[in-house]
Amino acid sequence: MFEYLVSVGTLAAITSVIALGLNSRWGLSGQLDLGYYIYVALGAYIDGVLTLPSAHTQPDVSYILGLHLPFLAGFAGAGLGAGLVSLVVGAVALKNLRGDYFAIVTVAATIIGYTVISQYKPLFNGYNGLYGASQPFAASLNLSPQGYQAFYFGLCVVVLVAVFVVLELLRRSPFGLAVKAVRENEIAASAFGKRTYLLRLKAYVIGGVVAGLGGSLFMHYITAFNPASWSPLETFLLYGALLVGGTANNLGAVVGALIALIAFPQLTQLIPALGSNSNAGPAIQNIVIGLLIFAVLLFRAAGILPELTTMSGQLRTRGAWNWRRRATGQAADSAEPAGPVVDPAGPEEA
Amino acid sequence: MNTLLLGLGFGLVTAAVLAISTVALSLQFGVTRVPNFAHGELMTVGAYAAYTAIRAAHSTLLGAVAAIAAGAILGAAINKLLFGPFRHRQVARLTLFVLTIAASLIIQNAVLLYFNGSTLSLPLGGGTPHKVGPFLFTTQQELIIAVAVLIMLGVHALLRYTYFGRAQRAVAENLSLARASGVNAARVINRTWLLTGALAGLSGFILAITTGGLYPAMGFQFLLVVFAAAILGGIGQPYGAMAGALVVGVTMEVSALYISSDYKTVVAFGLLILALLFRPQGLVAPRRAATG
Amino acid sequence: MATPARSQACLEVTDLYKSFGGVTAVNGCTFSVRRGSITGLVGPNGAGKSTVINLISGLIRPDRGAVRLEGEEIGGRGMEWVSRRGLVRTFQVAREWPALTVLENVIAAAPAGHREAIWRALFARRALNAQGRALEARALTLLERLKLAPLAQERAGRLSGGQKRLLEFARVAMASPKIVLLDEPLAGVNPVLAEELRAAITDLRDRGATVMIVEHNLGFVERTCDHVIVMATGRVIGEGTMSDLRRSPQVVEAYLGRGAAHA
Numbered sequence: 001m002f003e004y005l006v007s008v009g010t011l012a013a014i015t016s017v018i019a020l021g022l023n024s025r026w027g028l029s030g031q032l033d034l035g036y037y038i039y040v041a042l043g044a045y046i047d048g049v050l051t052l053p054s055a056h057t058q059p060d061v062s063y064i065l066g067l068h069l070p071f072l073a074g075f076a077g078a079g080l081g082a083g084l085v086s087l088v089v090g091a092v093a094l095k096n097l098r099g100d101y102f103a104i105v106t107v108a109a110t111i112i113g114y115t116v117i118s119q120y121k122p123l124f125n126g127y128n129g130l131y132g133a134s135q136p137f138a139a140s141l142n143l144s145p146q147g148y149q150a151f152y153f154g155l156c157v158v159v160l161v162a163v164f165v166v167l168e169l170l171r172r173s174p175f176g177l178a179v180k181a182v183r184e185n186e187i188a189a190s191a192f193g194k195r196t197y198l199l200r201l202k203a204y205v206i207g208g209v210v211a212g213l214g215g216s217l218f219m220h221y222i223t224a225f226n227p228a229s230w231s232p233l234e235t236f237l238l239y240g241a242l243l244v245g246g247t248a249n250n251l252g253a254v255v256g257a258l259i260a261l262i263a264f265p266q267l268t269q270l271i272p273a274l275g276s277n278s279n280a281g282p283a284i285q286n287i288v289i290g291l292l293i294f295a296v297l298l299f300r301a302a303g304i305l306p307e308l309t310t311m312s313g314q315l316r317t318r319g320a321w322n323w324r325r326r327a328t329g330q331a332a333d334s335a336e337p338a339g340p341v342v343d344p345a346g347p348e349e350a
Numbered sequence: 351m352n353t354l355l356l357g358l359g360f361g362l363v364t365a366a367v368l369a370i371s372t373v374a375l376s377l378q379f380g381v382t383r384v385p386n387f388a389h390g391e392l393m394t395v396g397a398y399a400a401y402t403a404i405r406a407a408h409s410t411l412l413g414a415v416a417a418i419a420a421g422a423i424l425g426a427a428i429n430k431l432l433f434g435p436f437r438h439r440q441v442a443r444l445t446l447f448v449l450t451i452a453a454s455l456i457i458q459n460a461v462l463l464y465f466n467g468s469t470l471s472l473p474l475g476g477g478t479p480h481k482v483g484p485f486l487f488t489t490q491q492e493l494i495i496a497v498a499v500l501i502m503l504g505v506h507a508l509l510r511y512t513y514f515g516r517a518q519r520a521v522a523e524n525l526s527l528a529r530a531s532g533v534n535a536a537r538v539i540n541r542t543w544l545l546t547g548a549l550a551g552l553s554g555f556i557l558a559i560t561t562g563g564l565y566p567a568m569g570f571q572f573l574l575v576v577f578a579a580a581i582l583g584g585i586g587q588p589y590g591a592m593a594g595a596l597v598v599g600v601t602m603e604v605s606a607l608y609i610s611s612d613y614k615t616v617v618a619f620g621l622l623i624l625a626l627l628f629r630p631q632g633l634v635a636p637r638r639a640a641t642g
Numbered sequence: 643m644a645t646p647a648r649s650q651a652c653l654e655v656t657d658l659y660k661s662f663g664g665v666t667a668v669n670g671c672t673f674s675v676r677r678g679s680i681t682g683l684v685g686p687n688g689a690g691k692s693t694v695i696n697l698i699s700g701l702i703r704p705d706r707g708a709v710r711l712e713g714e715e716i717g718g719r720g721m722e723w724v725s726r727r728g729l730v731r732t733f734q735v736a737r738e739w740p741a742l743t744v745l746e747n748v749i750a751a752a753p754a755g756h757r758e759a760i761w762r763a764l765f766a767r768r769a770l771n772a773q774g775r776a777l778e779a780r781a782l783t784l785l786e787r788l789k790l791a792p793l794a795q796e797r798a799g800r801l802s803g804g805q806k807r808l809l810e811f812a813r814v815a816m817a818s819p820k821i822v823l824l825d826e827p828l829a830g831v832n833p834v835l836a837e838e839l840r841a842a843i844t845d846l847r848d849r850g851a852t853v854m855i856v857e858h859n860l861g862f863v864e865r866t867c868d869h870v871i872v873m874a875t876g877r878v879i880g881e882g883t884m885s886d887l888r889r890s891p892q893v894v895e896a897y898l899g900r901g902a903a904h905a
Binding site: 166169170173174175176177178180181184185187188189190191192193194195196199202206 | 699701720721722725726730731733737738739740741742746749750751753754755757758759760762763764767770774813817
Binding site: 032034092095096097099100101103104105107108109111112115116119236280282283284286287289290291293294297298 | 385442
């Protein structure tokens with residue numbers, strides 16, 4: 001029982017970190033990134049090729065680097081690497097694309113990444129992927145297997161708390177306010193001097209860094225990572241988590257990840273008839289997410305971004321923050337239709 | 351030179367399948383202004399409907415009919431059930447786009463659930479290749495290209511010479527003006543979805559034939575290739591869609607001569623990204639009135 | 643017709659041209675705005691007034707011509723840059739940040755460049771908080787003046803149209819601009835609110851900003867502006883006080899059509 005809890009807990013912590021990264025892009029910055037998971041994967045792979053020994057030592061295995069560095073180097077490298085790729089992709093994609101066209105490009109980019117990683121063996125060992133990742137600090141700690149699991153769980157929680165604190169600080173800072181302003185109405189933000197492109201790009205890169213860190217934790221938890229462990233569609237599950245938890249809100253992201261991670265599998269186990277179909281679990285999950293999205297959009301006519309407005313003030317207990325004043329008003333939607341700055345469809349308004 | 355021609359030949363076949371689907375997307379986008387993320391599912395459902403029909407009745411023709419019907423019904427369903435509740439609200443285009451994502455999730459996984467996920471095979475003998483001009487085609491491939499050409503001509507005739515066609519173009523070009531001129535926009539939109547669904551469903555069936563198999567994600571994987579063709583050609587422009595399909599299809603297949611064919615879709619996506627970055631209005635620029 | 647001397651000009655527009663696909667919206671537009679004035683920009687529909695505002699503020703690029711702010715060339719630059727140089731504008735459509743509170747809307751409007759750095763958010767929190775409190779106090783004062791203070795914690799998206807207009811003034815004032823361009827601030831506004839806006843406008847001027855107003859409501863323009871520029875068919879056809887302009891045949895003709903001037 002204890003082992004089961006620790007195991008689920010570790011996965012929950014890692015998923016929460018990953019969800020927080022997505023929240024930086026979608027929740028804070030309003031970028032519909034449908035290809036987010038590629039950065040988690042990159043984090044896992046980069047950590048792998050930094051911490052694993054050289055590929056030459058094993059027959060029929062091929063990957064770049066293989067520097068056999070300690071965990072911390074792999075961890076940091078994963079975040080940095082994913083951040084760098086985010087910088088390159090974001091610099092290009094965020095220049096002129098918005099809304100749905102941006103989303104489409106992110107899917108395309110992710111599938112390209114997925115295909116290249118799977119097909120080009122010398123990079124990350126293709127379909128077989130990387131395996132045999134080390135257990136961080138295992139040698140110096142000398143714990144029993146259960147003890148180590150607990151330790152790793154603790155490590156993930158520490159990372160989660162650190163990431164959460166940093167992201168909350170950013171969200172409540174002038175930087176966060178500026179990013180939100182760009183999200184809410186880009187033209188107005190421009191009109192008040194905000195450097196919209198840079199702000200968007202920074203939020204995008206932050207999301208990438210966090211994704212990379214999450215991927216690193218994931219790598220050392222499962223100790224293996226290959227194209228079968230992820231698909232470009234993983235991102236949708238994360239969005240489901242954000243939806244459930246309440247977007248734009250880091251606490252909501254964590255809550256959503258926990259609910260989605262724990263509730264969904266339990267849910268699918270309740271339906272016995274589908275036991276035979278191994279695809280049933282994920283399939284039902286995705287259907288539920290689809291229905292959830294539809295329901296949320298239908299009933300929160302406002303839109304899918306119900307930020308708990310003075311959440312930032314809540315914990316500072318400033319003024320008369322009223323829980324019941326949760327907004328149901330017209331958020332981003334009615335102000336103006338969102339669309340790409342460069343719009344292949346032509347301008348929407350006259 | 352021979353291999354290049356071979357590549358070109360394959361390119362034409364791919365372009366044929368692509369063209370039908372892309373025209374369908376463009377017609378729909380023209381009147382809704384929302385890229386339909388579930389467009390691939392129209393194809394998937396068409397393919398599976400055809401498969402079921404062929405298994406039951408052993409008739410390819412019935413399969414095609416089933417594909418068309420299933421696609422049309424699904425198209426109408428998306429229009430009525432998904433977009434319907436939001437029709438009278440002022441919702442952002444992004445919200446509608448996200449709705450299509452929801453639809454894609456639901457439909458694709460419903461298919462996965464019902465058909466149990468494994469790849470089904472649809473072996474419809476292609477016949478032996480023979481020379482047609484400088485190319486080498488099987489009868490099946492010739493048929494596919496012929497069907498595509500016929501459909502292109504049919505769509506052209508529809509747009510040019512029928513009331514619906516003119517109304518569709520009017521709505522696509524300027525909704526308020528069309529309405530003011532007495533066009534029943536709602537009816538045009540409904541019918542466009544039927545047409546889009548029908549064509550997409552058929553294209554799904556043909557896709558299954560060319561690849562020899564079906565799986566639940568087949569439409570989704572083709573989706574971005576269709577987007578690439580549509581955006582390259584000028585999204586919302588049916589004629590551009592044909593041009594875009596040709597360019598993407600041929601480029602994909604010719605590229606497979608020089609780099610591993612596993613990267614075919616990567617090439618298509620590359621075109622998509624390039625199109626969005628450098629020429630988002632497409633090859634066939636829309637005839638939009640200048641706004642002051 | 644007095645045009646302001648160069649040294650007194652806050653904003654100078656010289657020979658501005660802009661056409662969209664075949665339609666020339668701005669056709670050689672030239673004028674100056676005197677520092678510290680409230681200048682009106684009027685003209686019949688299609689005169690190109692909004693386009694000129696869009697050109698000056700950097701929303702669109704001019705085909706030809708120059709725009710100078712306090713002597714510095716700003717033509718062709720983007721809105722972000724122009725705004726940071728001290729030229730702030732409002733829009734005909736309300737462009738509040740809906741999910742942010744009213745208070746946040748005002749605070750975020752303040753020029754804040756260096757405060758928005760990421761490293762500061764993590765490592766210079768004390769300084770940021772101190773500055774933040776000062777900004778908040780200033781924002782609340784501005785909101786009080788516009789009688790919006792009770793709504794400070796409301797989501798801006800839930801405000802009424804009139805309240806959003808007032809919020810816009812708070813934001814503009816917060817930006818401490820050199821010059822403010824108001825694009826049809828009275829569109830759809832009732833007379834009571836119009837007077838409140840007028841007070842807000844003169845307040846802006848009294849605090850050192852130059853104001854330019856694009857408006858159709860000529861009565862309001864007469865009461866509020868000390869100088870009026872008339873545009874028609876993309877260029878300036880007259881300027882001066884309202885009484886000057888009423889006596890100008892070109893202006894009358896532009897508004898009422900040929901024949902009216904000679905009536």
